[in-house]
Amino acid sequence: MKASERLAELAKKSKTILPDLASAGAFNFLVEGKESVPSIIKRRTRLGRGVSNSGELEPLKPLSPKYVERRKKIKLSENAKPKKSNLTLTGSMLDSINGFRRGTTFIFSFFGGTDKPNDLKARYARENGRPFFKLSTTETNGIARKIKSIISKALRQL
């Protein structure tokens, strides 16, 4: 069989096995656990880093002096410090990031919110120069590598 024919066959097989792999939970790591997309975003944001428009990791914009003073007077969550710009006051917005699977599509969103909806807080953060709710190029590469490895393994076993 020629290389082009083998590739065409592999392309067909890889398309066919994707829904089965997803149903069997092979990609559940994307929505559950330490390596999930929500966990990656939460961890990186709590460390004070966001993602630029070009996909680079960058420090989140510093807090204004006035806001830092306000934060010194209130009880902060354990993941916050008065001067630390990490989108954490109570921690509820980042805590509420969740992911779920629909077929082979993965959806990431915010749930609930007490004082104001968490998705609104996220929009506010982005509009005020602290974009965080996406993946950097490096993070995307790491995730794609892991997914690729799972698909490769399945293809080799066919």
Add this chain to the structure above:
Amino acid sequence: MAWIKTEIKLPKLFDEGDSRAIGEELINFIVERTKSGKGVDGKKFPKYSEAYKDSFEFKVAGKSSTVDLTLSGEMLDSLTVIEAAQGRVVIGFEKDDPNNDKAEGNILGSYGRDPDPSKARNFMDLSEREVTRVINSLNIQLDDGSNIIRNKPSEISQSALQRALQIVEDFNFQEDE
């Protein structure tokens, strides 16, 4: 800045594309091995210092005592195939990548100070046995003339990458509009 990279010799039957695909598998092996807290041949890394475990960064990253060299995860995500040719592959970090410094700190145990072998965590090292194990896991079948007739690494890699990128491109981040 040091340039952290490792060259791995492979059987000559692997052409450039296959060597690249195997390099990617080796990176995956290194990442998974490191995240499980182990270095070459499954040896455990030296423990984290108490000062680091007490740090704000350690806590907000939700780290456990498993030494996985992962704070944000950026260093391990940055590993890449630098060069591939028939029978050899070089994996590591791009030359100008700032993660070279982080990697060097881990490998030498220096962390911005003098090298300290008791804190060295050489996550890039691969034994011959580990490389063989990764190659064997590829389930390659050869004909009598040592040509790959089934599971050619470059072809599997190409097809799998196409699907993996499709999944990632379809990620749907829902934010208030």
